Amino acid sequence: MSEANSTAQAPAQASPQAAPAARPLLTIRGVKTFYGNIIALKGVDIDVNEGEIVTLIGANGAGKSTLMMTIFGNPRAREGTITYAGNEITRMATHDIAKLNIAQSPEGRRIFPRMTVFENLQMGASINAFAHFEQDLERVCSIFPRLKERLHQRGGTLSGGEQQMLAIARALMSRPKLLLLDEPSLGLAPLVVRQIFDVIRELNREGMTIFLVEQNAYHALKLAHRAYVMVTGSITLSGTGKELLADPQVRAAYLEGGRH
Known part of the structure; x- marks a missing residue:
């Protein structure tokens, strides 16, 4: 050390x-x-x-x-x-x-609470112009199955753990x-x-x-x-x-x- x-x-x-x-x-x-x-x-x-x-x-x-x-x-x-x-x-x-x-999942999650899970993930994918959106959406939903169940739910209504999953998934949508x-x-x-x-x-x-x-x-x-x-x-x-x-x-x- x-x-x-x-x-x-x-x-x-x-x-x-x-x-x-x-x-x-x-x-x-x-x-x-x-x-x-x-x-x-x-x-x-x-x-x-x-x-x-x-x-x-x-x-x-x-x-x-x-x-x-x-x-x-x-x-x-x-x-x-x-x-x-x-x-x-x-x-x-x-x-x-x-x-x-480079992508960041910031302290405090900072998801968009009035947007749905799907819309939050779209925001992450916008960094690379949605080049692989469907494929990346499928991938993050396989990593976090709970998000798949809540794609059309507003981010602000998720539990703390689900919001953290969404923050990481949103970052992953840009393929960092x-x-x-x-x-x-x-x-x-x-x-x-x-x-x-x-x-x-x-x-x-x-x-x-x-x-x-x-x-x-x-x-x-x-x-x-x-x-x-x-x-x-x-x-x-x-x-x-x-x-x-x-x-x-x-x-x-x-x-x-x-x-x-």
Whole structure:
């Protein structure tokens, strides 16, 4: 395990498969983000390699969601660079970033509550001009059978777990190569949490790269090939998921009282 922004080199054993060979897909270097004069991210360095699940854990207010939003250009990084698939995207507009095979399931789900499930999924598919709509609709309905039963139901009438499924399904409709997931287990019952994490694992097995922000440190680290810890806008630890699960500092701060 390494301190302050270094990444571990040993292959992870925390997930069901070995970590893929390191081919950078998302590279974040020296990123600083501000809200007015208040600095939220203090020079963040993170790598997400192709085919990996990389997780970012930290307490409330650490800056995790700010980093997710900064990747998408809102807020925009004031310093540093964000590179996706070899192209710098730091100054790109959010709608242009969304066309680069990056999709996000944001914190709080942010579905369109007055739209039906079907219409929400259409919004996700609009990113690639509905190129494979029927095929993708069938796929997300097979991943989340409950959504198929509720296609014509308004999103706002769904349960919390169903809304989270819809948020992920909407992101999948654009056929992303990189999926950003921000707190997918927040506020959900344990059974639904397990279902969501099973879906994340299966998507990765199918080849999708996933960057996961998650307060449920135990489940996230168990799933991850590699992981980072963020404290007040800075990366303080990094390593394989297995290494961080065993780290005394991590256990004391994020796992004490949790499921083991």
